[in-house]
Amino acid sequence: MAQNDDVKVLKFALMLAAIVSLVYGLGFLLIPSTLVKLSGGSLVEAGWLRWPGGLLIAWAIGTLMVYGKPEKQLIFVTYLALGHLLSGLGLLYSWIMHEYDAAAWFIAIPACLLLILSALLFWSRNQAKGIL
Numbered sequence: 001m002a003q004n005d006d007v008k009v010l011k012f013a014l015m016l017a018a019i020v021s022l023v024y025g026l027g028f029l030l031i032p033s034t035l036v037k038l039s040g041g042s043l044v045e046a047g048w049l050r051w052p053g054g055l056l057i058a059w060a061i062g063t064l065m066v067y068g069k070p071e072k073q074l075i076f077v078t079y080l081a082l083g084h085l086l087s088g089l090g091l092l093y094s095w096i097m098h099e100y101d102a103a104a105w106f107i108a109i110p111a112c113l114l115l116i117l118s119a120l121l122f123w124s125r126n127q128a129k130g131i132l
Contacts, residue, residue, distance in 0.1 A: 010070055025053045
């Protein structure tokens with residue numbers, strides 16, 4: 001029973017990570033200029049945001065595949081947790097150092113979200129060691 005609960009926590013973390021990646025990925029791939037305008041930041045070439053948008057969508061698809069069958073996927077879950085941690089730390093640094101000209105909430109929300117997701121993924125990874 002406890003192992004089943006541990007897998008549920010892992011699956012919750014994976015689903016949440018997939019949703020966040022998919023939402024940001026679709027936004028960056030399909031409407032990057034609109035997102036920059038919404039943030040109040042300086043416009044950039046759309047290509048600079050489209051290619052990470054595609055990567056985020058692929059990341060979301062991979063995460064959904066692992067969600068369906070998480071057994072023996074320790075490497076992917078670790079990679080996912082590290083990716084969220086490093087991205088969150090990068091945004092946190094930019095937020096603290098005021099390296100942006102957009103609205104603060106546009107960098108603060110994803111920074112916090114990514115750091116929380118990273119912690120959840122690392123925690124659920126440890127909880128589900130039995131299947132990973």
